[in-house]
Amino acid sequence: MKRELGIARCGLACCLCGQNETCNGCQSNECPDKDWCMNRKCSMEKGLEYCFECSENCGKFMLEKIKPKAFSEFARRYGIERLLDCLERNERSGIVYHRDGIKGDYDDFDDVEKLIKFIENAE
Numbered sequence: 001m002k003r004e005l006g007i008a009r010c011g012l013a014c015c016l017c018g019q020n021e022t023c024n025g026c027q028s029n030e031c032p033d034k035d036w037c038m039n040r041k042c043s044m045e046k047g048l049e050y051c052f053e054c055s056e057n058c059g060k061f062m063l064e065k066i067k068p069k070a071f072s073e074f075a076r077r078y079g080i081e082r083l084l085d086c087l088e089r090n091e092r093s094g095i096v097y098h099r100d101g102i103k104g105d106y107d108d109f110d111d112v113e114k115l116i117k118f119i120e121n122a123e
């Protein structure tokens, strides 16, 4: 895990992303998807670092997906450091963020609250 890369504006975990050998994270502006990422564009226009800081909580674009939505909600409730602590501990326990392309152990969820619980208590 590259903890220093933190999480993306949308909540995805740059620190664990399979592409973080060539991309230094969302805030570095090196993301290959940066030109179409509406969460990036919108949060930058609002002067925010992350969507979870936004009072609109729009749930649009990447935030329509369970994983970024749950990671963002976790960061909003408990803070980024606690999220990173959990992700680091989970990685040590064998939880894989990107196992098959962009899918991994955090992708088997259809409910935000269940994924939040998994981030906190993954075995």
Ligand code: SF4
Pocket: 008, 012, 013, 014, 015, 017, 018, 019, 020, 023, 024, 025, 026, 027, 030, 031, 032
């Ligand atoms: S590709 Fe996207 S999610 Fe992956 S490290 Fe870069 S900005 Fe983060």
Ligand code: SF4
Pocket: 038, 039, 042, 043, 046, 048, 050, 051, 052, 054, 055, 056, 057, 058, 059, 060, 061
């Ligand atoms: S939560 Fe929605 S409205 Fe708020 S910054 Fe992100 S994309 Fe924009």
